[in-house]
Amino acid sequence: MRNQGLGSWIHKRRVKSAGKTAIISSAGQLAYDDFALRVDRLASAFADRGLAKGDRLAYLGENHAAFLETFFACGTLGAIFVPLNTRLAPPEIQFALQDSGSKILVHARTLEGLAVRGGRETAVTHRLVVEDGPATVSPDGEIESGTAVELFEDAIASGSDEHRDVEVSLDDPAMILYTSGTTGRPKGALLTHGNMTWNSFNVLVDYDMASTDVALMIAPMFHVASLGMGVLPALLKGATVVLEPKFEPGRTLQLIEQYKATSISGVPTTYQLLCEHPDWDKTDINSLQKLTCGGSAVPMRVLEAYESRGLSFSGGYGMTETAPGATSLAPNKSREKAGSAGLPHFFTDVRIADPAGKILPAREVGEIQISGPNVIKEYWNRPDATAESYADDVWFKSGDMGYVDEEGYLFISDRLKDMIISGGENIYPAEVEQIIVELEAVSSVAVIGVPDPKWGEVPRAIVTVREGFNLSEEDVQNHLRDRLARYKIPKSVVVVEDLPRTASGKIRKADLRKQYSS
Incomplete structure (x- = not known):
């Protein structure tokens, strides 16, 4: 195959995992072979609407099968996927669309008002609507001038079944993720196919993901943590992904029991709300094997609540620019190394440096710097930000402060100064x-x-x-x-x-x- 990137994954799974459930979402269950067929048809439809290699396409919506179909269709064509945070205001959506130059906007029907207001005065020529519920507001006809609007399913139905094998390398850009900058202007982190692939390798090595896993995704995929640490490694391995559009603790407990989920991921608040829910003690969660938590340390009382049910956490540290994993803390070290973010991922390196660039010994606090094939090379259209973000051309300067102990375990002493x-x-x-x-x-x-x-x-x-x-x-x-x-x-x-x-x-x-x- 000429496509060595993410766009080839589901096509290869078409035969390897035919008949096995790939995705469970509000749209129903989708087997890997059916998933691959829909991705090919969607890629064809996108191409017919002018999307080509290097072009940008934005997606605005909660967790849904359409998100992943769009993501892999972009990968099939070598186009660049731009996921948008559904919690942003219209001017923030507009900035991302303008800055990325996205030509097509795929969005949930429930977010039509936000899509219409955010899409004005942008390069968007086509708007594809995913029917996931009623529109929030009626579209403004004046704003819609010049934009073709159609249903997502109609676009798929119009596409060809033929798989397109576009030449895509691991160095080619796959996705732009907008992250608010410390100067106030959002920056688009440009993640390549290689960044996401090597991050997935890190997850498979350090978190022991298996093809028999059922990964329940309760965090939004427009954040790289959910997509990079959960969804993509699971699909690469041939596991099943359950997509939940909104986190609600009672509903999450029901889903764990219903689908025999083996893994979930979230932030400390997520786990706190689950174990404090009235249904916690009466829900069968015996299928759970892997709990991953990021953002900050898990409070001891929450840790103990899960330990009482025979569960422990994998911790970690990372950021959008590292796709996103930098370090991981194994569950069997959660108490011995309490407060630590763990060791560097298998294919990633971490060092601590002082302001002059000197590498610091154990226990000395300095800036956390990260290198590896999962780390971005640049920001979209921001050579200034790119130049400021690297030491010795290969070490990404996180802006976070921390230290490593004698065994190499990372401890965060202070987050990015003001974040x-x-x-x-x-x-x-x-x-x-x-x-x-x-x-x-x-x-x-x-x-x-x-x-x-x-x-x-x-x-x-x-x-x-x-x-x-x-x-x-x-x-x-x-x-x-x-x-x-x-x-x-x-x-x-x-x-x-x-x-x-x-x-x-x-x-x-x-x-x-x-x-x-x-």
Whole structure:
């Protein structure tokens, strides 16, 4: 085959796993051979609508079989897949579509309003609608001008059964994932077919995934953690993937029992809500074998709740730019190495360096830097960000601080200086601050994370107000409501007379966290 990338995977599984269930979703069950046929037809339909190698196609929707059919159809053509976070506001969707230059937008019917508003003044010429429920709003005819709209299933029906073997190498781009930058402008991490393939190899080696696994995906696939650490390795191995569009603890427990799920992944909040649900003790979860958790350490009380049911966690550390795995902590080390993010993945290297680039010995804190075939080479259309992100041309500078112990286990001492992780979602304060400061009453602002029993942490805005003006918490939240995703909007606003600053005028957020994080 000329296609050495992700687009060849399902075609090869067509024979190897014929008749075996590949995907279970709200659309029903789909065997590998039927999956491959639908991917080929969709690739043909995309090509007929002008999509070619190197072109971009965006997807806006929750976990659904159509997401993966679209992903692999893009891989078949050598086109670049652009998954969009369904929780973003229309201007954020619009930016991603404009920046990527996406020609086709596939989206859920339930997100039609967001797709229409976010798609205005972009390069999108075709909009394919996945029938997963009623539309949120009626489309605006003026915005739709020049955009062809049709049903996803009609597009598949129009395509040819013939498999297209386009020349695609592991170095070719496969996907653009937008991640909010510390400067406030989102960056598109350009992941290659090789990045995703080698990450899948890491998962198969370090997490012992088997073809008999049933992977329940309760985290959204538009995040690389769900796609890279769960879905793709499972499909590569010929396992079964169960897609759930929204996480709801009671429903998740039902699915574990119904489908005899062997693996789930999530963030600490996910596992906390599961074990605190009234059905926890009466649900049969004996099929579970693998629990993976990222984002932050699992609280001891949650760890003990799962241990009482004979389960333990695999931890880990990573980011979008590492596709996403960098390290993993084996379940049998969860107590001995409590607080550790584990060892580097099998095909990945991690080092700790000081600001001058000197490699630091064990127990000395420095920047975590990562190298390996799973690490991106560049950001989409951002040579400036690319140049700033690498040391010695091969080591990705994470911006996170940590150290390794004498055995090489990584410990995170501080996350990216200002980043907030709320329920598994990354929030970069600069992005929020740039919009808050647009308010005429605001003279300066700093956004920090504060502890939250449900989400781990949530954003809080600390603001100073210009003389002669008044500002309420509601004023700030209303200003942000249609501009940012809800999880990025500060849950509280504190008005202060002044913000602590360094001699160069930079706000000392460490001081603010000490004073206002409780």
